[in-house]
Amino acid sequence: MPETKMISLTIEGRPVTVPEGTTILEAAKQVGVLIPHYCYHPGLPVAGVCRMCLVDVEKAPKLAPSCATTVADGQVIHVHNEKSLEARKGVLEMLLINHPLDCPICDQSGECELQDYTFQEGREDSRYREPKRFNPAEDFGGDVVYVPNRCILCTRCVRFMDDVAHDPALNVSERGDRALIGKFEGKDLTHPWAANVVDLCPVGALLSKDFLNKARAWELDRTASVCPNCTQGCNVIMETRENQVVRMRPRANEYVNAFFMCDWGRLNYRWMNEKSRVELPMVRDGANLAPTSWERAIASAASILHGKKVFVAASPMLSNEALFLLTQLMQSGAFRVVEGDEAPLPGVKDLALRRERAANVNGAEALGFRKSRDLLGGLAQGDVLVVAGEDLDGIDTSALGRASAVVVIGSVLPAGVTNAAVVLPIANFAEEEGTVTNLRGRVQRFTQARQAPGETRPSWLVLGDLLGALGQRSSFFLPSDVFAQLASSNKAFAGLSYDTIGFKGLPLATAEATGPKAPLAMGLTG
Amino acid sequence: MGYPHQPHQRETTVLSRYFGVKDARTLDGWKKRGGYQALQKALDMAPADIVNAVKESGLRGRGGAGFPTGMKWSFMKPGDGKPHYLCCNADESEPGTFKDRELMRWTPHALVEGCAIGAYAIGAETAYIYIRGEFTEPLYWMNEAVKEAYAAGIIGKNAMGTGKRIDVHVHKGAGAYICGEETALMNSLEGRRGNPRIKPPFPAVSGVFGMPTTINNVETLIAVAPILMNGADWYKNMSLSNPKSTGTKLYSVCGNIERPGTYEVVMGFPFRDFLYDVCGGPLPGRKFKAVIPGGVSVPIQSMAEAEATLMDYEGFVAQDSMLGSGGVILIDDAQSMVAVIARIARFFAHESCAQCTQCREGTAWTTKILERIRDGQGTTEDLDTLLDIAEQMTGKTICVLSDSCATPVVSGIKKFRGEFEALIQGRRFHPVIAAVA
Numbered sequence: 001m002p003e004t005k006m007i008s009l010t011i012e013g014r015p016v017t018v019p020e021g022t023t024i025l026e027a028a029k030q031v032g033v034l035i036p037h038y039c040y041h042p043g044l045p046v047a048g049v050c051r052m053c054l055v056d057v058e059k060a061p062k063l064a065p066s067c068a069t070t071v072a073d074g075q076v077i078h079v080h081n082e083k084s085l086e087a088r089k090g091v092l093e094m095l096l097i098n099h100p101l102d103c104p105i106c107d108q109s110g111e112c113e114l115q116d117y118t119f120q121e122g123r124e125d126s127r128y129r130e131p132k133r134f135n136p137a138e139d140f141g142g143d144v145v146y147v148p149n150r151c152i153l154c155t156r157c158v159r160f161m162d163d164v165a166h167d168p169a170l171n172v173s174e175r176g177d178r179a180l181i182g183k184f185e186g187k188d189l190t191h192p193w194a195a196n197v198v199d200l201c202p203v204g205a206l207l208s209k210d211f212l213n214k215a216r217a218w219e220l221d222r223t224a225s226v227c228p229n230c231t232q233g234c235n236v237i238m239e240t241r242e243n244q245v246v247r248m249r250p251r252a253n254e255y256v257n258a259f260f261m262c263d264w265g266r267l268n269y270r271w272m273n274e275k276s277r278v279e280l281p282m283v284r285d286g287a288n289l290a291p292t293s294w295e296r297a298i299a300s301a302a303s304i305l306h307g308k309k310v311f312v313a314a315s316p317m318l319s320n321e322a323l324f325l326l327t328q329l330m331q332s333g334a335f336r337v338v339e340g341d342e343a344p345l346p347g348v349k350d351l352a353l354r355r356e357r358a359a360n361v362n363g364a365e366a367l368g369f370r371k372s373r374d375l376l377g378g379l380a381q382g383d384v385l386v387v388a389g390e391d392l393d394g395i396d397t398s399a400l401g402r403a404s405a406v407v408v409i410g411s412v413l414p415a416g417v418t419n420a421a422v423v424l425p426i427a428n429f430a431e432e433e434g435t436v437t438n439l440r441g442r443v444q445r446f447t448q449a450r451q452a453p454g455e456t457r458p459s460w461l462v463l464g465d466l467l468g469a470l471g472q473r474s475s476f477f478l479p480s481d482v483f484a485q486l487a488s489s490n491k492a493f494a495g496l497s498y499d500t501i502g503f504k505g506l507p508l509a510t511a512e513a514t515g516p517k518a519p520l521a522m523g524l525t526g
Numbered sequence: 527m528g529y530p531h532q533p534h535q536r537e538t539t540v541l542s543r544y545f546g547v548k549d550a551r552t553l554d555g556w557k558k559r560g561g562y563q564a565l566q567k568a569l570d571m572a573p574a575d576i577v578n579a580v581k582e583s584g585l586r587g588r589g590g591a592g593f594p595t596g597m598k599w600s601f602m603k604p605g606d607g608k609p610h611y612l613c614c615n616a617d618e619s620e621p622g623t624f625k626d627r628e629l630m631r632w633t634p635h636a637l638v639e640g641c642a643i644g645a646y647a648i649g650a651e652t653a654y655i656y657i658r659g660e661f662t663e664p665l666y667w668m669n670e671a672v673k674e675a676y677a678a679g680i681i682g683k684n685a686m687g688t689g690k691r692i693d694v695h696v697h698k699g700a701g702a703y704i705c706g707e708e709t710a711l712m713n714s715l716e717g718r719r720g721n722p723r724i725k726p727p728f729p730a731v732s733g734v735f736g737m738p739t740t741i742n743n744v745e746t747l748i749a750v751a752p753i754l755m756n757g758a759d760w761y762k763n764m765s766l767s768n769p770k771s772t773g774t775k776l777y778s779v780c781g782n783i784e785r786p787g788t789y790e791v792v793m794g795f796p797f798r799d800f801l802y803d804v805c806g807g808p809l810p811g812r813k814f815k816a817v818i819p820g821g822v823s824v825p826i827q828s829m830a831e832a833e834a835t836l837m838d839y840e841g842f843v844a845q846d847s848m849l850g851s852g853g854v855i856l857i858d859d860a861q862s863m864v865a866v867i868a869r870i871a872r873f874f875a876h877e878s879c880a881q882c883t884q885c886r887e888g889t890a891w892t893t894k895i896l897e898r899i900r901d902g903q904g905t906t907e908d909l910d911t912l913l914d915i916a917e918q919m920t921g922k923t924i925c926v927l928s929d930s931c932a933t934p935v936v937s938g939i940k941k942f943r944g945e946f947e948a949l950i951q952g953r954r955f956h957p958v959i960a961a962v963a
Contacts, residue, residue: 046724048724051923061921068724087922092883098887103750172719172880176886177887450850
């Protein structure tokens with residue numbers, strides 16, 4: 001690889017050295033200078049049309065669009081001097097002349113870049129005294145609705161559909177101030193990744209139908225997490241309002257999902273708010289399951305498991321931590337995974353909605369669980385069956401008769417299980433912290449986004465206590481303690497810790513052979 | 527005034543010599559008049575020698591910007607292993623400009639010849655003539671000429687029997703002013719929306735289909751043949767003024783003038799004589815009030831400025847305007863300048879491609895304010911607002927359409943502020959009173 005030439009320049013008085021070919025806008029980011037912009041997005045080709053990112057380059061005759069201008073040695077660039085500021089003020093005023101200023105009823109309000117920059121440095125009033133242009137809202141298909149009056153024609157949506165989704169569905173129709181985003185005849189935003197245009201839209205012009213009028217942006221709590229809905233493991237922000245997950249949006253990670261996530265994963269969050277849950281630990285009392293204390297429930301489960309052969313039917317939605325602890329008490333274990341059609345995003349290398357629709361299929365396999373459609377096939381006569389996080393929906397439960405006893409560790413009572421001896425209620429994916437391993441062997445952390453109901457406890461805590469009751473070791477205080485034990489006892493996880501994994505993940509030590517460690521090409525391929 | 531008619535005696539007809547001569551439109555008629563001799567000569571020369579001859583002649587782009595043609599051609603590096611393209615910009619859409627239309631209507635073979643010479647000079651095998659959508663008659667004649675030239679082996683796989691390949695394609699636009707902008711033209715030619723591209727990269731590096739491309743105006747390409755035949759000195763010596771502006775220039779004259787039409791005069795011709803003598807002066811009983819000398823994108827000249835102008839690239843700049851495309855529009859004392867400028871702004875607002883914020887919103891906003899003033903609803907703040915919008919629209923966008931809209935507004939307010947203020951203060955413009963006053 002030829003050595004990249006480095007360019008040194010000064011941006012807002014701060015010296016910066018970047019590789020040749022870097023744009024001024026990206027170089028500025030590196031020294032903590034945000035150049036306001038609308039049409040530029042690092043995951044899309046440069047358009048250079050909003051003219052918001054114009055900066056003053058000393059000795060240049062005109063202001064330069066920083067998103068489309070590459071750095072040159074010795075440049076001195078002013079982002080916040082009067083000349084650049086006046087230009088941005090002009091752009092902001094012009095963007096607002098035909099804008100309805102309907103922030104109080106706009107979903108984007110509070111996370112709107114037009115709002116932000118106008119508050120930050122726009123004019124206090126408008127000099128526009130003419131009638132405003134009006135166009136009716138339009139259903140764009142999929143999860144997307146278009147409100148043209150709020151549109152600033154940055155064309156991010158058009159470029160996403162053209163150059164990333166490779167499904168040209170959108171265009172700029174008309175000219176001049178009559179222009180608006182249009183759909184090509186017969187096309188809808190039905191591409192499985194189309195809803196990304198809602199995130200990409202810097203204003204309230206493209207909105208999610210699912211999220212429409214659901215919450216104000218400032219009422220939301222945001223949690224860094226991972227999408228649990230397939231083995232890709234797209235990094236997400238889970239957004240909750242009053243303890244309910246109301247939206248998932250992609251979080252940038254160049255190793256996994258660039259800036260995007262698929263529509264199916266994005267909209268598949270309602271199960272996290274499921275109301276009919278097991279909320280109390282229970283033990284069998286004759287024909288009934290009776291609520292009891294955690295201490296008694298754990299002790300009861302330990303006495304059932306003690307000295308027995310244990311078979312675990314686990315869910316691939318469980319964390320590495322929970323699965324690891326399960327391996328400590330079982331002789332064998334299996335899991336099954338729901339499947340669907342694979343749907344790639346062609347513009348980004350190795351990014352797709354995967355066939356296997358669960359978060360931790362690879363973690364379960366790495367930890368020694370067998371993937372099988374016949375989930376209970378490995379259950380031998382007389383084994384104790386532990387059903388962990390698995391609802392057994394659609395499974396032939398006649399095999400249950402082989403079990404000497406059934407212990408349920410989960411958030412619902414599994415279908416067909418009528419004789420559970422102990423039920424230990426655990427938190428679901430959105431309610432606890434842990435790690436999962438994606439299909440390329442990347443270990444990624446997820447964190448708690450909502451509170452678990454009732455006396456439900458995190459899976460790692462319940463299993464740690466259970467192992468303690470079995471005399472294997474004392475309880476864990478934190479999920480990171482569990483992970484530390486996992487890393488020290490399993491070669492694949494060697495060298496990893498919560499601190500080193502961080503929020504972008506790290507590959508398993510064994511992942512080198514099976515998947516790329518190098519970052520995916522951010523943005524575009526082919 | 528229709529053809530045929532005699533040119534004015536002070537005209538110098540080089541390119542417009544056969545305007546009105548129907549026979550010159552055909553291949554035989556064109557050959558009889560010396561056609562395709564220059565191409566024959568060119569194909570016997572080395573491409574670099576043609577470029578040097580054009581450089582030597584001082585020929586500059588006739589589309590408006592006035593960039594030296596020879597220098598533009600020399601940006602095309604031979605032997606870079608990529609296909610080169612020549613584009614002929616025949617999307618003449620600047621209001622008040624219709625010289626290329628006449629050139630293509632009467633001398634279509636001159637353009638085929640010019641394209642062939644140009645293509646050969648820059649190492650291209652393909653030339654595209656991008657012709658304005660509304661130009662149905664020029665399109666017809668261009669298609670006829672290209673067909674005849676192919677049939678006669680003048681262009682094609684074996685151009686003039688030299689074994690060199692030169693293809694000429696005529697492409698009809700769909701009628702958008704912005705497609706006359708060189709990079710928008712290339713997008714349109716490729717089948718995309720006609721939006722200007724960010725420069726750099728410039729067309730000589732990445733133009734049509736991402737390949738090195740040179741784009742020239744119709745009049746520029748047609749001027750090359752006489753330069754090759756008569757020599758660079760002949761061309762240079764025609765200029766009456768300075769050595770930076772050489773040869774002849776076609777002007778299309780329209781508006782409130784006695785003899786509108788297309789005229790050809792040498793560089794440095796006095797504008798005063800041109801307007802009052804060659805073009806016959808104002809209509810009976812009227813006086814000129816203002817002139818837009820180079821299509822509506824250039825600053826409006828007062829008559830004092832116009833009458834002091836020598837007609838060349840520098841001469842118009844010295845009198846606060848530009849030569850532009852040579853579309854001369856006369857405005858007499860019966861016209862309201864506000865109405866004229868509002869109409870110009872409306873044109874740009876309609877034609878803005880809508881990419882850049884300042885242009886998309888600014889052209890429309892400017893139009894709305896100007897029309898409000900025109901209709902007697904203006905306020906005193908409006909003029910300051912207009913000038914400020916114009917400032918925001920200047921030098922900040924991808925192409926110069928935005929600047930082009932701001933230019934007549936700024937020069938109009940500067941030079942005819944009284945008319946704006948009179949309308950704002952409630953004195954409706956009255957053509958008869960204005961003419962008498």
